[in-house]
Amino acid sequence: xxxxxxxxxWINTHRQxxxxxxxxxxxxxxxxxxxxxxxxxRWLGQDYIFVRQFVPxxxxxxxxxxxxxxxxxxxxxxxxxxxxxxxxxxxxxKEASKWDVMLNAITPQKANQDYCRFLESLMLxxxxxxxxxxxFWAIESVYQKSFSSCLEAGSNTPAELLETCxxxxxxxxxxxxxxxxxxxxxxxxxxxxxxxxxxxxxFVRVLESEIRFWDMSYGE
Ligand code: HMH
Numbered sequence: 001x002x003x004x005x006x007x008x009x010w011i012n013t014h015r016q017x018x019x020x021x022x023x024x025x026x027x028x029x030x031x032x033x034x035x036x037x038x039x040x041x042r043w044l045g046q047d048y049i050f051v052r053q054f055v056p057x058x059x060x061x062x063x064x065x066x067x068x069x070x071x072x073x074x075x076x077x078x079x080x081x082x083x084x085x086x087x088x089x090x091x092x093x094k095e096a097s098k099w100d101v102m103l104n105a106i107t108p109q110k111a112n113q114d115y116c117r118f119l120e121s122l123m124l125x126x127x128x129x130x131x132x133x134x135x136f137w138a139i140e141s142v143y144q145k146s147f148s149s150c151l152e153a154g155s156n157t158p159a160e161l162l163e164t165c166x167x168x169x170x171x172x173x174x175x176x177x178x179x180x181x182x183x184x185x186x187x188x189x190x191x192x193x194x195x196x197x198x199x200x201x202x203f204v205r206v207l208e209s210e211i212r213f214w215d216m217s218y219g220e
Pocket of ligand 1: 047050051139140142143210213
C-alpha cells in the first residue's frame with residue numbers, strides 16, 4: 001500500500017523541518033519547566049485567534065468530505081472534530097482568564113496572519129479533499145507530537161501547564177490523529193501524482209507555518 005508509506009517517506013525526507021516543528025525550543029522549555037509565563041501567554045492568545053480561523057477551515061473540509069469522500073465515516077470523524085473545537089474555544093476563554101490574557105485585545109502577529117491566509121487558500125472549492133485532509137492531519141499531529149512529549153516520563157512540565165499539554169497530548173487525541181492519517185493515506189493511494197505532490201507541498205508548508213507559529217511565543 002503506497003499511500004501508507006507515503007507519509008513516512010515525507011517525514012523522513014523533511015526530517016529536519018519535522019523535528020523543528022515537533023521539538024521546538026518553546027515546547028522543549030515547557031517540557032523541561034524553564035518556560036516563562038509571558039511566552040506561554042503570547043502563545044495562548046495567538047492560538048485562540050488561530051483556532052477561531054480553524055473553524056471555517058474544518059467546515060470547508062467537512063463539506064469536501066460530504067461531496068468527495070467514498071467513505072461515509074470520514075464525515076463522522078470530521079463532525080467530531082468540529083464538536084471538539086467548540087469545547088476548545090471555551091477552554092481557551094477559561095484558560096485566558098486564568099492567566100489574565102485579554103483575548104479581545106489581541107492582534108494576530110504576522111506569522112499567525114500568514115498561517116490563517118494559508119488556511120483560507122485551502123478552503124477554496126478547487127482544492128482537492130486529499131490535499132486539505134493531509135493539511136488537517138499535519139496541523140493536528142504537530143500539536144499532538146509536541147504536547148504529548150511534555151507528558152512523557154522524564155519531563156518536568158510545570159503543573160499549571162499540564163492541562164494544556166493534556167488537551168493535545170492525551171491518548172484520545174493521539175488516536176484521532178491516527179484516524180486522520182489513515183484517511184489521508186487511503187486517499188493518497190488513489191489520486192494522481194500531481195495531487196500527491198501538492199499534498200506533500202502542503203505538508204511542508206504546514207511544518208514551516210508551525211515553526212513560525214511557535215517562534216511567536218518569543219515575542220516580536
Ligand atoms: C498553530 N496548530 C496551531 N494551533 C493549534 N491549535 C493546532 C495546530 C492544533 O489544533
